[in-house]
Amino acid sequence: MDRHELLRGLHRVYRPRNYLEIGVNDGRSLALSRVASVAIDPAFKVVTSISCDVHLVQSTSDDFFARKDPLVHLRRGRNPFRALARKDPMGMLGGDPKLELAFIDGMHLFEYALRDFMNVERHSRWSSVIVLDDMLPRDVDEAARDRHTKFWTGDVYKLVAVLRKYRPDLTVLEVDTAPTGVAVVFGADPDNTVLKDSYDEIIKEYVVPDPQAVPEEVLVRKHAVQPEALLRADFWPALTRARNLRRSRSGFAPLRQKIAALGG
Numbered sequence: 001m002d003r004h005e006l007l008r009g010l011h012r013v014y015r016p017r018n019y020l021e022i023g024v025n026d027g028r029s030l031a032l033s034r035v036a037s038v039a040i041d042p043a044f045k046v047v048t049s050i051s052c053d054v055h056l057v058q059s060t061s062d063d064f065f066a067r068k069d070p071l072v073h074l075r076r077g078r079n080p081f082r083a084l085a086r087k088d089p090m091g092m093l094g095g096d097p098k099l100e101l102a103f104i105d106g107m108h109l110f111e112y113a114l115r116d117f118m119n120v121e122r123h124s125r126w127s128s129v130i131v132l133d134d135m136l137p138r139d140v141d142e143a144a145r146d147r148h149t150k151f152w153t154g155d156v157y158k159l160v161a162v163l164r165k166y167r168p169d170l171t172v173l174e175v176d177t178a179p180t181g182v183a184v185v186f187g188a189d190p191d192n193t194v195l196k197d198s199y200d201e202i203i204k205e206y207v208v209p210d211p212q213a214v215p216e217e218v219l220v221r222k223h224a225v226q227p228e229a230l231l232r233a234d235f236w237p238a239l240t241r242a243r244n245l246r247r248s249r250s251g252f253a254p255l256r257q258k259i260a261a262l263g264g
Contacts (some may be wrong), residue, residue, distance in 0.1 A: 003133055007103060008032050009231040014129055014215050014240060016101035018074045022061045023105035023133070029155050030054065030110060031211040036065050036073070036074050040064045040106075046108045052097035063117040071097040096108050099124045100243060105133035108154025110206055117159060117185075124188035126252045135160055136173060136181025136221050143212045153180045157218055158206050166194050166202070171259050176224035184230065186239075186259050225262050235259055 001009075007029055010016075010031060019037040021138045024030055028045035030039050037054040040061050040084040055073035057064055064070055074097035106112055113132065120130055134153035137143035142153050160183050163172050172185040195202070242251045 003182055004028055004032065004167040006182065006227045006231070007131065008259055009227070010101060010131070011131060012232055014101060016129070018097065018099060019101050019103075020071075020099050020120065020123075021103040021105065022120075023103075023107075024056070029103055029105070031132065032113055038073055040070060044159050058215075059117050061112075061119065065122075071099070072101075072168070072219060082190070090143075098153055099128055101129050103133065108134060108147075108152055110155045110158045111203055112160065112216045113156040113159050114195070118199075119199065121188045121192070122190050124190055125243070126187050126189060126249045127239055127245070127247070128188050128217045129239075130188060132156070132159060132183040134180045134187065135183040136224060137214060138180065138219065140211050140214050142180065143214045144210045144213070147211055154208075155212050157214065159183070160218075161215075162195075162202055164208065166198055167192070171256050173230065173259065173263050174221070174224040175230055176221050177227050180201060181224060182223065187256060189249070194202050205230070219253075223263055229262060233258070 010126065011032055015034055019033040019035055021039050023027055024039045024041035024044035024046065025046035027044070027050060031048040031050055031054040037052045039054055040058065040059055041059045042058060042060050044056065044058065099120060102124070104116045104120060107117050117130065117132065124130065126229060127164065135157050137153040137157055141149050142151055143157060145153055145155050160172055160174060161169055164186065169187060169189060171193070173184045175182045175184055235255050239255055242255070
């Protein structure tokens with residue numbers, strides 16, 4: 001299963017009511033969305049038919065999230081839940097919209113991926129699903145900061161280790177998709193400032209010259225979950241209900257155990 005098949009499956013089992021992606025390229029992943037969407041890329045070249053209400057932004061992700069109200073489209077756009085307007089389940093009619101499904105596939109350098117995750121998390125809830133692409137390079141050449149291969153992950157794979165070290169409150173699953181794997185993050189906390197507070201320290205430790213010292217467990221995908229197992233897991237209905245009802249973070253604990261169990 002490749003990343004697009006996994007994304008298609010996540011749209012099906014999680015049924016997000018909005019979607020954001022960083023790194024549009026030719027639009028194949030964006031074409032999977034059928035809900036209000038925001039897509040960011042400084043040099044997109046969409047050649048695929050898009051079937052969603054989308055705000056397509058030609059910008060770097062850093063500049064986009066520096067805007068005063070970056071997700072205004074999700075609040076002003078068409079709301080398929082108009083009958084529930086009084087309850088405003090998505091925060092779309094006022095206040096800060098919260099992302100439900102996000103796909104990060106931007107610049108393939110660790111520091112950019114880290115900032116992309118930080119920015120996305122600020123606009124998420126614990127029940128949001130954040131997908132990080134290119135987390136499982138197959139060799140050191142693919143993981144180089146200076147690209148010299150056809151398939152290229154860069155050193156963004158380090159983000160998984162950083163999240164597990166600095167943010168043990170999150171649950172991060174590596175997923176064995178072709179060709180270069182993804183990671184799926186659960187339990188986002190928009191009020192957590194650990195990554196922001198530790199940013200300089202993290203960059204100093206993790207941004208190093210090529211060749212990158214890619215751990216063997218990453219190269220052989222030792223801890224990676226099969227995408228089919230993730231999509232057929234039994235926690236999705238409960239996670240979707242918790243999201244729709246905007247349940248408090250205390251609801252994450254029982255679901256976290258089920259999600260973490262997939263990773264062994």
